[in-house]
Amino acid sequence: MHDHAHPPGIRGASSRRLLTISLCLTATIMLVQVVGGVLTGSLALLADAAHMFTDASALVIALIASAVAARPADDRRTFGYQRAEVFGALINAIILIVLAAVVAIEGVSRLLDPADAEVAGGLMLVVAVIGLVANGISMWLLSAAQRTNINVRGAYLEVLGDLIGSAAVIVAAFVIIVTGWMPADAIASLFIAAMIVPRAVTLLREVFSVLAESAPKGMTVADIRAHLLAMDGVTGVHDVHVWQLTRGAPVFTAHVGVAPELMEQGRSAVLLARLQECLADHFDVAHSTFQLEPDDAARCEQTHA
Known part of the structure; x- marks a missing residue:
């Protein structure tokens, strides 16, 4: 017995629209920084442009993955294609x-x-300010979506890095x-490199937490079991599994012992x-599967588990 509903999320047109807008901003500022880096001789501007080129590529990947993830489930991929976001x-x-x-x-x-070439600080400053403003706009656009979509989260972190850069x-x-x-120009470049690593590690x-099918962050089996056991007619909860297909898409299964009279x-x-x-209400799990068992059968199964 289970619920076939899937979380609505934001893996459809809205997510792709935000990523597209961010991609356009990123690509435009990247070109500005490349030109600025060449004209000024600034390694920091070129490094930031390379960073934004990588971000543009990542946003393209995110758009493709978002489109793939929106495809409906079929007989072979019964959970759909949401894992495309993780890859x-x-x-x-x-x-x-x-990078x-x-x-x-x-x-x-x-x-x-x-x-030997001098760095033109004035033009370098103008180009950097333009990049700062554009990245701030991109972060604002992605701020809400990144909370429930792992791919948008990746794009958000990259834009954050661009802003700091x-x-x-x-x-x-x-x-x-x-x-x-x-x-100072080369030191800024090294700073950009140093701040990229923690973002990538995070x-x-x-990603590995999702692929390892770990319980979503902030969700514990003990808390879920306690909530279920507090319901009238539930005598036991065992064989509990909770994982997520991608960020914001948790899945839950459990065997539940039921009082005979019920x-x-x-x-x-x-x-x-x-x-x-x-x-759904307490843990935001829209896809849950329960196997209801008579109390005696549940006790026996737990004994032999």
């Missing part, structure tokens, strides 16, 4: 790690062998304008509805 997020994380290594190598190389470039530009100290941990009165269907409502 897209995994690719994003790997790209971030590669961090490349930027770090280039930054150290610039410090060890400073370039733009702020670092602004600081470096000010230092160059005020003091003329050119190594995203990887969430089953004799034919009230099992009413209890099933209450169990499903309990999971």
Whole structure:
């Protein structure tokens, strides 16, 4: 006995629209930064442009994964294609790690062998401010959606990194304008590389948690069992499993012992509805499966488990 309803989420047109808008902003600012980096000789601007190029690629992956995830379930993929979001997020994380290594190598190389060309701090500052504003807009657009969609979460983290990177470039530009100290540009590049790593690790941990079918963060089997056992007619709860298909899409299964008099009165269907409502209301689990068993059978099964 189970509930076939799936969580509405935001894996449809709304999610893809937000990602598309963010992609357009990211690609535009990336081109501006590339031109600015070439004209100013700023490694930090080029590093930030490379970061945004990676983000643009990640957003394309996110859009593709979002579209795939929206496909309905079929006889072979009975849960649908929502896991596509997880694989897209995994690719994003790997790209971030590669990017961090490349930027770090280039930054150290610039410090060890400073370039002769001067960095034009004024133009560098203008381009960085434009990037900061655009990234702020993208973050605002994605802020709500990223709470329930792992792929949008990845895009949100990348835009956050871009915003911080733009702020670092602004600081470096000010230092160059005020003091003329050119190594500030390379140091900003190393900062960008350093801040990428924690973001990638965080995203990887969430991806592996989903793929390992761990219980969603903040959800414990003990709490769920206590809620179910508090319901009239429930004598036992065992063989409990809770995992998530992707962020915001938890799945729950359990065997539930039922009092004999309740089953004799034919009230099992009413209890099933209450169990499903309990999971949906208290734990935001829209897809739950319960096997209702007579109290004696449940006790026997628990003994031999």
